[in-house]
Amino acid sequence: MSKIVAEPINLEEPxxxxxxxxxxxxxxxxxxxxxxxxxxxxxxxSHTQLLAIDIDSMAPDGWDAYQGDQWIGSSEI
Incomplete structure (x- = not known):
């Protein structure tokens, strides 16, 4: 499943x-x-804006997403 992971899912994650x-x-x-x-x-x-982007349609064979040099998600997660 493709996912932007920028938003933490618990308090221990950045x-x-x-x-x-x-x-x-x-x-x-x-x-x-x-x-x-x-x-x-x-x-x-915002996290909502990032999640609204249909990255899978841009890269149906797989992708990685970055903001600046920071990796924030992948189709390989």
Whole structure:
């Protein structure tokens, strides 16, 4: 199942969005080729906005997602 994992699911996990809210979202295929780079709006990214992006349609064979240098999700999870 494809998933952006930026939001923590418990208190022990870090929120990967913190500090990266204004960085562009980069979608790469599993070979590391950039398929899309999406800039946030003027308020920055929210978890809801990230989850609303249909990354699977951009990269049906698999993907990794980054905000700046921070990995935030993958189709391989």
């Amino acid at each position: 929120d990967l969005l913190v500090g990266n809210e204004i960085k562009p979202l980069t979608i790469q295929d599993l070979a590391g080729h950039v398929l899309a780079r999406i800039s946030p709006n003027s308020c920055g990214w």
